[in-house]
Amino acid sequence: MLRYIGKRLLQMIPVLIGIAFIIFFIMDFTPGDPARLILGQSATAEAVEQLTEEMGLNDSFFTRFFRYIYNAVVNLDFGVSYRTMKPVFDDVFTRFPVSIYIALCGMIGSTLFGIPLGVLSAVKQYSKLDTAVNVVAMTMVAMPPFWVAMVLILVFSLYLGVLPSAGATTWIHYILPTITLTLANGSAVLRITRSSMLETIRMDYVRTAQAKGVPRRVIIFKHAFKNALLPVITTVGYIFGSLLGGAIICETVFAMPGLGSLIVLSIKMKDIPVVMASIILLALSYGVIMLIVDLMYAFIDPRIKAKYQRG
Amino acid sequence: MSEYNFNNSDKDGYVLEIKDLEVIYETDLETVHAVNNVSFSVRAGETFGLVGETGAGKTTTALSILRLLPDRTGKVTKGEIFFNGENLLELSDEVMRKEINGERVSMIFQDPMTSLNPIMNVGEQIYEALKYHNPEKKTKEELEKRVEETLELVGIPKKRKNEYPHQFSGGMKQRVIIAIALACKPELLIADEPTTALDVTIQAQVLAMMSELNEKLGTATILITHDLGVVANMCDDAAVMYAGELVELGTVEDIFESEDHHPYTVGLFGSIPNLDEERERLQPIEGLMPDPTALPFGCHFQDRCPYCFDRCINEHPQLLKLSDTHSIRCHLFSDKALEVNHD
Amino acid sequence: MALAATKNNKSIALKRKGKLKEFWRRYKKNRSAMVGLVLLLFILFCAIFANVIADEDAVTRHNPEIRRQGPSAEHWFGTDIYGRDIYSRVIFGSRISLMIGVFSAALSLLLGGVLGAVAAYFGGWLDDIIMRIMDMLMSIPATLLALTLVAALGSSTTNLVIALALSNLPSFARLTRSSMLTVVDSDYVEAAKAYGARNGHVIFKEVMPNAMGPIIVQTTQSVSNMILTASSLSFLGVGVQAPAPEWGAMLAEAREFMRQFPYMIISPGIFIIITALSFNLVGDGFRDALDPRLKD
Numbered sequence: 027m028l029r030y031i032g033k034r035l036l037q038m039i040p041v042l043i044g045i046a047f048i049i050f051f052i053m054d055f056t057p058g059d060p061a062r063l064i065l066g067q068s069a070t071a072e073a074v075e076q077l078t079e080e081m082g083l084n085d086s087f088f089t090r091f092f093r094y095i096y097n098a099v100v101n102l103d104f105g106v107s108y109r110t111m112k113p114v115f116d117d118v119f120t121r122f123p124v125s126i127y128i129a130l131c132g133m134i135g136s137t138l139f140g141i142p143l144g145v146l147s148a149v150k151q152y153s154k155l156d157t158a159v160n161v162v163a164m165t166m167v168a169m170p171p172f173w174v175a176m177v178l179i180l181v182f183s184l185y186l187g188v189l190p191s192a193g194a195t196t197w198i199h200y201i202l203p204t205i206t207l208t209l210a211n212g213s214a215v216l217r218i219t220r221s222s223m224l225e226t227i228r229m230d231y232v233r234t235a236q237a238k239g240v241p242r243r244v245i246i247f248k249h250a251f252k253n254a255l256l257p258v259i260t261t262v263g264y265i266f267g268s269l270l271g272g273a274i275i276c277e278t279v280f281a282m283p284g285l286g287s288l289i290v291l292s293i294k295m296k297d298i299p300v301v302m303a304s305i306i307l308l309a310l311s312y313g314v315i316m317l318i319v320d321l322m323y324a325f326i327d328p329r330i331k332a333k334y335q336r337g
Numbered sequence: 338m339s340e341y342n343f344n345n346s347d348k349d350g351y352v353l354e355i356k357d358l359e360v361i362y363e364t365d366l367e368t369v370h371a372v373n374n375v376s377f378s379v380r381a382g383e384t385f386g387l388v389g390e391t392g393a394g395k396t397t398t399a400l401s402i403l404r405l406l407p408d409r410t411g412k413v414t415k416g417e418i419f420f421n422g423e424n425l426l427e428l429s430d431e432v433m434r435k436e437i438n439g440e441r442v443s444m445i446f447q448d449p450m451t452s453l454n455p456i457m458n459v460g461e462q463i464y465e466a467l468k469y470h471n472p473e474k475k476t477k478e479e480l481e482k483r484v485e486e487t488l489e490l491v492g493i494p495k496k497r498k499n500e501y502p503h504q505f506s507g508g509m510k511q512r513v514i515i516a517i518a519l520a521c522k523p524e525l526l527i528a529d530e531p532t533t534a535l536d537v538t539i540q541a542q543v544l545a546m547m548s549e550l551n552e553k554l555g556t557a558t559i560l561i562t563h564d565l566g567v568v569a570n571m572c573d574d575a576a577v578m579y580a581g582e583l584v585e586l587g588t589v590e591d592i593f594e595s596e597d598h599h600p601y602t603v604g605l606f607g608s609i610p611n612l613d614e615e616r617e618r619l620q621p622i623e624g625l626m627p628d629p630t631a632l633p634f635g636c637h638f639q640d641r642c643p644y645c646f647d648r649c650i651n652e653h654p655q656l657l658k659l660s661d662t663h664s665i666r667c668h669l670f671s672d673k674a675l676e677v678n679h680d
Numbered sequence: 681m682a683l684a685a686t687k688n689n690k691s692i693a694l695k696r697k698g699k700l701k702e703f704w705r706r707y708k709k710n711r712s713a714m715v716g717l718v719l720l721l722f723i724l725f726c727a728i729f730a731n732v733i734a735d736e737d738a739v740t741r742h743n744p745e746i747r748r749q750g751p752s753a754e755h756w757f758g759t760d761i762y763g764r765d766i767y768s769r770v771i772f773g774s775r776i777s778l779m780i781g782v783f784s785a786a787l788s789l790l791l792g793g794v795l796g797a798v799a800a801y802f803g804g805w806l807d808d809i810i811m812r813i814m815d816m817l818m819s820i821p822a823t824l825l826a827l828t829l830v831a832a833l834g835s836s837t838t839n840l841v842i843a844l845a846l847s848n849l850p851s852f853a854r855l856t857r858s859s860m861l862t863v864v865d866s867d868y869v870e871a872a873k874a875y876g877a878r879n880g881h882v883i884f885k886e887v888m889p890n891a892m893g894p895i896i897v898q899t900t901q902s903v904s905n906m907i908l909t910a911s912s913l914s915f916l917g918v919g920v921q922a923p924a925p926e927w928g929a930m931l932a933e934a935r936e937f938m939r940q941f942p943y944m945i946i947s948p949g950i951f952i953i954i955t956a957l958s959f960n961l962v963g964d965g966f967r968d969a970l971d972p973r974l975k976d
Contacts, residue, residue, distance in 0.1 A: 044816045055832035086963060105549055143460030151407065161712065164964070168956035170908050172915045173931060173949040176938060184939045230451040236464040237446075238517055249454055272821030275912055279935075290825060290916065291829040301828070312819040327456050328501040363707075 029332040038313040043308045055106040057295035060108045105299035125284040129269035132207030142216025148223035163213035171210040175279040178202045183222040192281035203276045211265045216263045222254035263319035352557040353379040358416035362468035367630040371397040373581040382555040386575035394581040395561045399527045443518035444527040447511035448534045453502040460498030461515045466520040487516045508539035529561045580637035587663035599665045600610035600642045706969040713965020727774040735961035738765035739772050740923050757947040769925035779905035787845035789899050792852025798859035809844040814850040822847045830918045844906045859891040891969040900963035929954050
């Protein structure tokens with residue numbers, strides 16, 4: 027099992043370098059001049075040119091990229107922010123916890139919403155309840171999250187005045203973002219739970235369990251649901267991974283200092299080191315989350331466990 | 338006959354009596370007439386063979402006994418299923434689950450590869466059958482002991498009870514499934530093509546074990562198969578099913594040794610190779626079974642029958658009684674019949 | 681042999697026609713799919729006849745005298761902070777959103793489809809390389825990737841379409857690959873290869889038609905996804921630029937004033953929901969009608 031984990035972690039290295047290359051390449055196209063950004067509008071053209079030369083920005087794309095990778099891998103030096111002139115991780119690490127909280131809230135909300143309703147509507151397929159749940163789920167995915175966030179602020183902060191509309195200092199600040207993210211992602215969990223349940227509920231082993239007189243409730247949870255869990259876990263893991271950096275809208279509307287809004291700001295400022303470091307961190311977290319998802323598979327399914335143990 | 342005590346058997350000694358069973362599958366598009374007017378009885382301790390091609394309605398008949406027809410589509414429209422004198426079709430779902438399924442009637446399904454829950458160890462899957470049928474409130478240890486006993490009964494070492502289905506071969510999986518079915522010492526076991534999915538050598542092993550267990554435990558068995566050889570070796574009585582109907586019913590002697598047969602039964606015999614007899618080639622039955630959504634008015638076998646005549650097209654044949662035990666649903670035998678079983 | 685082949689082709693053609701009819705019969709019965717179709721037709725109607733049912737001038741004309749007026753008989757959805765008629769803006773906005781959604785989904789399907797098909801058909805190292813790159817792109821949240829791409833390409837509607845298409849590439853490549861693989865391994869494709877059909881012929885004549893079902897469904901649903909992401913990016917100010925009446929951009933403008941003038945955020949939001957919902961419902965209906973097995 028440890029060997030499997032080690033193998034997976036090693037496999038992440040080329041992926042991360044590939045992602046670094048893609049982002050470095052894209053960022054190379056963005057308009058703007060880092061030296062000018064650092065020195066400000068009043069600096070002379072010569073000063074800007076000199077700094078550009080000092081920073082090695084006149085070198086070819088590949089020289090710059092390999093220098094970046096070399097510094098990052100060998101010296102663990104990801105550079106300094108062009109905007110603040112401080113090491114990139116100063117900013118990245120103060121914001122990462124907020125992103126983790128936001129992603130956790132969104133993930134937990136979506137799971138608590140999606141799994142019970144998904145199971146219920148699969149078990150009562152074709153009933154009125156099933157139809158109603160499907161209509162709700164469909165409408166939920168069709169609602170733009172920024173609009174939902176605005177409506178929630180309008181109702182709960184501006185009219186009722188019961189919940190804060192901005193910031194991330196107390197747990198109360200996370201209530202509206204959680205609702206927003208649950209509305210945006212809950213139906214993905216619901217739908218995958220429902221369809222996966224519909225599949226397992228028709229399996230031969232469920233019929234075997236019926237033939238041996240196992241109570242319906244036990245059949246649903248112990249036989250059908252447990253077997254239906256794998257794709258659900260993948261979806262939940264994927265939601266967590268994508269919310270870490272993808273909750274940009276939520277961070278913007280609710281003014282929460284997370285990683286997503288830092289990336290947006292840095293892209294606009296052409297602060298390449300911060301963008302690079304943030305996205306590499308996100309990709310690394312994504313890889314780790316997917317590894318955890320796969321390990322949970324092994325915990326549920328003995329066949330997968332046996333496969334991992336073989337290496 | 339056996340150590341097993343059939344205290345509930347009714348006076349005729351029948352464990353199961355099916356009368357005029359009719360089952361349909363209904364979707365908004367079509368109605369499939371899967372089982373039509375099927376009647377037969379199974380005596381305590383006997384093995385009853387139900388033979389026919391795929392789609393003849395064998396499995397549907399079996400599922401109706403356990404009341405496991407698909408919720409929305411499958412429906413019993415007529416008939417009675419008496420189990421020790423009690424009509425199963427009239428019991429509540431709760432009573433069915435608690436007192437019948439897995440406890441007094443159990444079923445073995447066709448495909449051992451998919452019939453076991455892949456994420457539950459085999460001991461647990463046997464334990465489950467015992468746990469939900471435990472009127473005597475036995476302790477967990479006693480039940481665990483019974484799990485081990487049952488495993489040994491089907492020839493699996495008890496130390497393997499913590500292993501998962503993927504660690505067993507196909508034949509061993511089928512043994513586990515048989516163990517689950519027998520855990521509560523049922524009075525009736527329904528085995529739906531228990532060996533079809535297995536290799537030929539394993540088939541023989543599993544069948545030998547089943548017939549040994551049948552002798553030892555005296556459990557009445559309905560053996561569903563399309564293999565006449567299996568019927569000859571294992572069964573006391575047998576019925577041949579075609580397009581949802583019984584076309585021939587009798588003791589194994591009636592089916593294998595009598596002169597008189599339904600043309601379909603003759604066809605079935607014609608399509609198995611026989612080394613004792615010299616024959617040019619196998620004689621398969623020409624054609625296909627009729628569409629179950631639009632069964633022909635007359636005899637269901639008319640299109641494929643070499644002896645078909647006017648009456649077969651115009652009149653649906655009744656099950657004709659040729660002897661106390663032997664009945665055939667065919668107009669060819671109308672002058673030989675003792676009496677007509679009107680259905 | 682030749683005769684048999686012609687006969688076969690004919691019966692296939694007949695079957696196709698029957699299939700389409702059967703498809704529609706099943707689709708029709710699905711109530712939510714029909715609701716989706718009606719909504720979709722409504723949005724299409726708005727987009728096509730925008731210049732008939734709304735006032736094109738009012739979309740961009742600033743009119744300080746009638747600023748921030750609530751809904752009235754004259755201005756059904758009210759007016760915005762510059763006195764522009766929100767109704768006209770919303771109606772013309774449907775053109776922008778539909779265009780972005782459809783074009784980016786089509787582009788994504790085209791590029792992803794080709795990549796996935798190539799990966800599935802040729803396999804080996806080519807498959808490995810393509811799919812590893814797709815995996816890399818997958819691990820960056822799609823919104824973030826699209827945002828980075830728009831930043832690099834510059835904010836314009838065309839670039840937004842390209843960015844959306846590229847950021848959704850992995851899911852299309854994966855889907856095409858997996859649905860092609862099930863077909864590629866089937867006997868009839870083996871047979872076509874065995875009698876020496878060219879690769880192109882096999883891909884387009886044998887494999888594609890049979891792998892189409894899930895791909896059509898995903899394309900339909902991704903139109904709705906693209907529309908939502910596009911409006912999010914516009915909301916963040918990196919998508920469609922002012923003064924174009926994009927729904928997300930309109931909501932961004934209205935955001936500061938939503939306390940006093942909540943009506944400003946209602947109609948653009950509702951239109952986004954209707955459009956996204958219609959494509960989702962239709963896509964779902966397609967899936968159920970194409971593959972009844974999935975439903976029951």
